[in-house]
Amino acid sequence: MINREWHLLSRPVGWPEVEDFALVEAPMPTPGEGQVLVRNRYLSVDPYMRGRMSAAKSYVAPFELGKVMQGGAVGEVVESRAEGIEVGDHVLHFLGWREYAAVDSAQAVKVGSAGSGDVPLSAYLGVLGMTGLTAYAGLLRTASFKEGDAVFVSGAAGAVGSQVGQIAKLKGASRVIGSAGSDEKVKLLVEEYGFDAAFNYRNGPVAEQLRAAAPDGIDVYFDNVGGDHLEAAIGSLNRDGRIAVCGMISVYNNTEPAPGPKNLARLIQTRGRIEGFLVGDHYDLQPQFVQEVGPWVASGALKHRETVVEGVENTLEAFLGVLRGDNIGKMVVKL
Numbered sequence: 001m002i003n004r005e006w007h008l009l010s011r012p013v014g015w016p017e018v019e020d021f022a023l024v025e026a027p028m029p030t031p032g033e034g035q036v037l038v039r040n041r042y043l044s045v046d047p048y049m050r051g052r053m054s055a056a057k058s059y060v061a062p063f064e065l066g067k068v069m070q071g072g073a074v075g076e077v078v079e080s081r082a083e084g085i086e087v088g089d090h091v092l093h094f095l096g097w098r099e100y101a102a103v104d105s106a107q108a109v110k111v112g113s114a115g116s117g118d119v120p121l122s123a124y125l126g127v128l129g130m131t132g133l134t135a136y137a138g139l140l141r142t143a144s145f146k147e148g149d150a151v152f153v154s155g156a157a158g159a160v161g162s163q164v165g166q167i168a169k170l171k172g173a174s175r176v177i178g179s180a181g182s183d184e185k186v187k188l189l190v191e192e193y194g195f196d197a198a199f200n201y202r203n204g205p206v207a208e209q210l211r212a213a214a215p216d217g218i219d220v221y222f223d224n225v226g227g228d229h230l231e232a233a234i235g236s237l238n239r240d241g242r243i244a245v246c247g248m249i250s251v252y253n254n255t256e257p258a259p260g261p262k263n264l265a266r267l268i269q270t271r272g273r274i275e276g277f278l279v280g281d282h283y284d285l286q287p288q289f290v291q292e293v294g295p296w297v298a299s300g301a302l303k304h305r306e307t308v309v310e311g312v313e314n315t316l317e318a319f320l321g322v323l324r325g326d327n328i329g330k331m332v333v334k335l
Helices: 121-125 130-142 159-170 183-191 206-213 227-236 266-270 279-299 312-324
Strands: 002-008 021-027 035-044 073-080 090-093 100-104 109-111 150-153 175-180 197-200 218-223 237-245 273-276 306-310 330-334
Touching: 002 312, 021 312, 035 090, 035 121, 073 100, 073 121, 090 100, 090 121, 121 330, 130 159, 130 218, 130 237, 130 279, 150 159, 159 175, 159 218, 175 183, 175 206, 183 197, 197 206, 206 227, 218 227, 227 237, 227 266, 237 266, 306 312, 312 330
Parallel strands: 150 175, 150 218, 175 197, 218 237, 237 273, 306 330
Antiparallel strands: 002 021, 035 073, 035 100, 035 330, 073 090, 090 109
16 A cells, blocks of 8 residues: 655755755654554645745754654544554544644643534644644734733734634724735635724735724734735834734745844834744643634634645645745645
């Protein structure tokens, strides 16, 4: 039996090219003692994966050349040599970019089965998974959100951004503003996700559009983009404002260092705070997150969308689509 898996052949310089990757036919993995064999049903592709394709020192080891890449995945157990996990169980794990994976039981988290309960299996890669926890921890802990805050979210139609804005609304934000890269996404933010205002950053300078959408300034900025969005947010920050830096997708493919914001001195005037964070530092919030957000998802109070690409052979194209901003909500690959 053959297991198809994606390997990194060379480290991309600038925008990743198809030639940097290969879909390889490998032997079917055999689970050892304490492991389970998982047939992956959905794979996650995320912006942070671009960083792991580089050899630069970072918070996590880079992908190894000539070997299968990694990422979030959820699938069905087809063979078990681990106590407490049975054939037919569905588990969340981190050995994506492949059809089958032999997973240590300690790294496999049992989740609801497909088609049962209140959410689909793929939701455990998004709204109720790492994506959702990123939004929850970044907004509530890193940005110290409080009721009455005015919140600006960049990349707001993406998997994380859309959840940030909705959680802020559900917790009493005075105003939520989002930016996105198309008029269709702007409409989605206002009409479906309940943002108070949104704008297409391609339609004019971000700073001008943000000032028009938030004439009284902002108290919290959740940054998924960096670049001109970060500079605009600093310019609109109210006193004691907070900026949580989740990602900077606008610079991930740059071959030269991007210039920093020109107005950092304004943080002195506003007594503002800017702080980066990684979701891995906040897994202690997972039980609280599931307890609070789960019912919102089940009731429809918190809406979520997925962009689904079919077939393991299209995983790379799905990933490149995330970098281009093609997705609305969470991008997943269905196997």
